[in-house]
Amino acid sequence: MASIDLKREPRYRYRATTTPAMVTVPPRPFLMVDGEGDPNTAPAYRAAVETLYPLAYALRAAVKAATGDAYTVMPLEGLWWADDMSTFSVAAKDEWRWTLMISLPDAVEQVDAADVLARAVAAKRPPAGDRVRLESYAEGDAAQVLHRGPFATEPATIERLHAFIDSEGRALRGRHHEIYLSDLRRTAPEKLRTLIRQSVAPRWYRTRRGSSSRCEVVPKSPR
Numbered sequence: 001m002a003s004i005d006l007k008r009e010p011r012y013r014y015r016a017t018t019t020p021a022m023v024t025v026p027p028r029p030f031l032m033v034d035g036e037g038d039p040n041t042a043p044a045y046r047a048a049v050e051t052l053y054p055l056a057y058a059l060r061a062a063v064k065a066a067t068g069d070a071y072t073v074m075p076l077e078g079l080w081w082a083d084d085m086s087t088f089s090v091a092a093k094d095e096w097r098w099t100l101m102i103s104l105p106d107a108v109e110q111v112d113a114a115d116v117l118a119r120a121v122a123a124k125r126p127p128a129g130d131r132v133r134l135e136s137y138a139e140g141d142a143a144q145v146l147h148r149g150p151f152a153t154e155p156a157t158i159e160r161l162h163a164f165i166d167s168e169g170r171a172l173r174g175r176h177h178e179i180y181l182s183d184l185r186r187t188a189p190e191k192l193r194t195l196i197r198q199s200v201a202p203r204w205y206r207t208r209r210g211s212s213s214r215c216e217v218v219p220k221s222p223r
Helices: 043-067 090-095 106-110 113-124 151-167 204-209
Strands: 021-025 028-036 076-081 097-103 132-137 140-148 170-180 193-202
Antiparallel strands (some): 028 097, 028 132, 076 097
């Protein structure tokens, strides 16, 4: 029986330092649920979390039964954006859009994932079972940094990341990405570890597409 450790393949996908760095992130299958609204109050956010984990474990069991390979269910991740990024603000959380997701190994392609999810939804009846999907996601070139501490202090870390991107002659592209490395139920706020990642493009991307393609105003972390 093989043991699959997604935190090591490649290692930087779930490891970072407090010094920003450039990385290239290849495609990876994810279990995803989309939603919108303030993550602190929107029922859809809680429903997404309560749906992703049982279905992720169902997929893990199916992969192990089919291939003999075992893997650890990965941490929760989130993509954050607004239809108009120029108005993306912590003062308008009700307008936020998000995708919560959990990374999966390539071995999931060796099972009928759609059937596994359909049976798990029917049996477990998770609250967002009708909105879950399996999709490949790739960020390509990106910059990332590790934030240590409570979510309330994230903005300063994000500003450092954006300054680093600018110093590298790059522009922000796509969605703000957070990977929650700590168990939020058991970790004190000052000890939380959050990997913050931002896809980038050559600087001409910003000029050609306009400033609205940049994430000029980044939200406080969704907790």
